[in-house]
Amino acid sequence: MAVLAGLVVALFLLLAFHLFGWGFRNPRWLIVGLCCIAALYKYGADQLAEDTENVTITAAFAQNCPYEHVRVTVRNGGNTAITGLRFKLRGYQPNQSRAVATRYDNTDRIIRVSQVWSECWPVLQLDDVDPALHPFLRWDATIRSINLAD
Numbered sequence: 001m002a003v004l005a006g007l008v009v010a011l012f013l014l015l016a017f018h019l020f021g022w023g024f025r026n027p028r029w030l031i032v033g034l035c036c037i038a039a040l041y042k043y044g045a046d047q048l049a050e051d052t053e054n055v056t057i058t059a060a061f062a063q064n065c066p067y068e069h070v071r072v073t074v075r076n077g078g079n080t081a082i083t084g085l086r087f088k089l090r091g092y093q094p095n096q097s098r099a100v101a102t103r104y105d106n107t108d109r110i111i112r113v114s115q116v117w118s119e120c121w122p123v124l125q126l127d128d129v130d131p132a133l134h135p136f137l138r139w140d141a142t143i144r145s146i147n148l149a150d
Contacts, residue, residue, distance in 0.1 A: 010037055012052040052143045054078040059089050059139035065120035070139055074111055082111040084147035089123060091137045100137070101125040104144070 010033070053078040062071035070089060076082050084106065091101035101123045111117045126134060 026095055051146050057141045058119045058140040061135045068126045069120040069122050072121050073150050078113045081149040083149050086144040088142050090140045094136050098127050
């Protein structure tokens, strides 16, 4: 998350310097700056992939969850405890590629090494989906950012 915030600040500063003419009138500096921002983004994406290499997250309909809830399960197979997690849930109707439900959420639950944690999360967009289809939706969960214990 810090890398993303840094990228946004760097982009705004770079564009402000260019627009106000504070030494960046030459478009070459703009290209160099954009390349640096792209490199920082790539570094952040690689770091996230490395941090989540042994962490799996799954989502599925569960009978024991309340109505319009989806069970999210996180398995920490890494060597470090997880202290925070941001994730995205997407639900797809059978044989469809367009998501009918999306939820962005986070948790500060501490998930120790080799621990499995599971919880039901509400997905309010399911109002637009036929309730008879809820058990048959295909769910996809992806980790957006992760905080590991030091």
